[in-house]
Amino acid sequence: MKARRAGQSRPLMSSTGLSRIIYKPPPLTSAQKVRRARAWAESDVVSRLVTARTHNVGRHRAYPLDAIAAGIFLHALSSPTAFTLAGVTRTLLSASPSDRFALGFPPRTVIRYRPILSGFHALEDALGVGFLVPHDHELTADPETGEVDECPEGCPFAPASLDEVATGLVQASIPSTWTPPSVVAIDGTDVESAYRARTANTGTDAGDRPAADPDARWAKRTGTDRRPNELYFGYEAHIATYAPEPAGEPLPQLAAGLAMRPGVKDRAGAALGILDALRHVKEVLLDRGYTTSRAEKLARPLRERGIAVTMDLHSTQRGVRPGPITGSLWIDGALYSDALPDPLRQLEPPKIGDTATQKARARELFDKREAYRFTALARRRDELGSQRWKGPALAGHLRCPNTPASMRLGRHLPTAQCLRGGNCACGKTVTVRDTDLERDRQPLPWQSTRWALSFNRRSLIEGLNAQLRYQVRNVNRGYFRVAGLVATTLLMAVTLAAHNIERLRGWHLARHQPDPWQVKLGEEPSDEPMDRHTWTKGRRRPYRG
Incomplete structure (x- = not known):
């Protein structure tokens, strides 16, 4: 048999090109799980949590708090059918004394x-x-009022929100040897409470007692082929995953951050909480559940943070509106010259059930708008809160009789049907304020081919949610059996961290690359054979419940 060269990748598609080959690495040994659980418990964020609850006076705990954290993570690595504290106890009881000692007991x-x-x-x-x-300094206060004096310039003091700590717990599962990209996709998935909802009215009837999970709320979840539209009682987990460049190399589907909210509320705040915790993000991919928020809640904070957004547009965000100067139009969130032909102004986007050919033909019409679109003249002027844009003829994308230099361009460019001497905007520059239509604007024109290649990366977060809910784990009702937002957030963060460790290992071993955690922990490279099966994409049947 021919030996495989070092670093040579396994085939990821079948010979017909219709099926994807899925490789399943051998399960982690108990020693490997223990080492990873202990490494996660020794991370900076977990150490801070442990330090915050470690007291120097009073009775000592029966078990060290860092050992309990490692034990909880060890249970998550065991792929449990339900993530309960009783299950954590059983996992620790089944571990050998040497493994428990390695965990910190x-x-x-x-x-x-x-x-x-x-x-x-x-x-x-x-x-x-x-x-x-x-x-980094001594605190001083006014002796009369008791108010603490302001910190000197450069003091690093800062509180950490629940979103920052939860994202830190997830990030602790990604070793520093793996360099993350600067693009993330964020989406929410429902996390149903294990407790039954009751009314908030107090009375003698047992059915009127408050819910056992006081933080959970009623919310609506979108129907799928598994279930119809329905209400559920619980939380929404907003999860971020890394996305490659539109034509870049594929990446493992890792959870990058987490923000939990009761029911369906504060989606924009959850997305901003994750982005503030990650800090290195330059672009975010969002669906309409986030981008229909008011501009001051999402679009403006993203612009102030220097984060570009690629998003789908709701029907209320589309349409034709007057532009900032005569001869210009806002169409689907982008600025165009009114020389744009009428048939290209009101275009219908491709439907979900359309074939790839039908979608490509529909986007050809959207691409024809590009010749009439204004382009950025220079970088955004932060101090003035505005951006200079130049007309399509001035940018060399369109031939216009009112811009003589553009008429000397090649005839491969479209020619605007503007009247000579008319008041058109093809060769003009315009200053656009940041607040002009700020909720609906994005760098790439909506439904163009370039936009589609960029926005299609958002399917990575949907795939990650599917793995958590159905394919790899079973994060559905009854998986978490704790009450409260904070407790559910803690278990969800641990679940995502354990999922990251498994995905990193499987993705790298399938490509004959060393597992980043093997490198970090100094383990011997794995040479065990991998199981494989194929997956063929098919058209799902609609729900007929």
């Missing part, structure tokens, strides 16, 4: 449920309060 420790529950509540309390970046 003292020798000859008897594992009991109550100390594990107490440790989880301690981590939950620290997560709910959030750790603080400490001051």
Whole structure:
């Protein structure tokens, strides 16, 4: 048999090109799980949580708090059918004494449920309060009013929100040897509470008692081929995943950040919470569930952070509107000259059920708009809150009789039907304020081919949610059996972190590349054979419930 060269990738598609080959690596050994769980528990964010709940006075805990955190992560790596604290206790009981010692438990420790529950509540309390970046100076206060004086310039003090800590727990599962890209896609998935909702009215009837999960709320989830549109009682987990460049190399589907919200609320705030925690993001891919928020809640904060957005447009965001100067039009969030032919002004986007050929033909019409679109003249002027744009004839994309230089361009360019001497905007420059139609604007024109190649990367987050809900794990009702937003956030963050470790390993081993955690922990490269199966994309049947 011919030996495989080092670094040579396994085939990812079948010989017919119709089926994708899925490789399944051998499961992690107990020693590998323990080392990864301990490494995660020793990360900076977990260490801060442990320090926040470690007291120097009073009775000592039965088990160290960092060991409990490592034990919870070890249980998540075991791919449980339900993520419960009783399951964590059973996982630690089934571990060998040497593994428990490696996790941080003292020798000859008897594992009991109550100390594990107490440790989880301690981590939950620290997560709910959030750790603080400490001051680098002594605090002073006014002796009369008691008000603390302002910090000197350069003080690093900053509180950490729940979104920042949850994202930090997820990021702790990605080793520093793996360089993340600067593009993320964010989407929400419902996390149903395991507890039954009751009315908030107080009375003698048991059915009128408040819900056992006080933070959960009623919300509506979109129907799929598995279920119709319906209401659920619980939370929405806003998850971010990394996305490659439109024509870049593929990436493993990793969770980059997490923000939990009760029911369906504050979607824009959840997205901003994740982006603020990641800090290095330059572009975000969002659907209409986020971008229909008011401009001051999402579009403006993204612009102030220097983050570009690629988004789909709601029907209320589309249409033709007057432009900032005579002869210009806002069409589907982009600025065009009114020389744009009438048949190209009102275009219908491709439908979900259309074939690839039908979608390509529909986008050819959107691409024809490009010759009439205004383009940026220079970088945005932050101090003035505006941007200079130049007309299509001035940019050399269109031939216009009112711009003589453009008529000397090649005849491969379209010619505007403007009257000579008329008041057209093809050869003009215009200053556009940042607040002009700021909710609907994006760098790429909507439904163009370039936009489609960029926005289609958002399917990566939908694939990640499908893996968490159905394919790899079962994060549905009953998977988490804890009450409260903070407790659910903690278990969800641990689940995403464990999923990242497994995905990193499987993705790299399928390509004959070393697992980043193997490199970080100094383990020997894996040479075990991988199981494989094929997956063929087919048309799903609609729900007929």
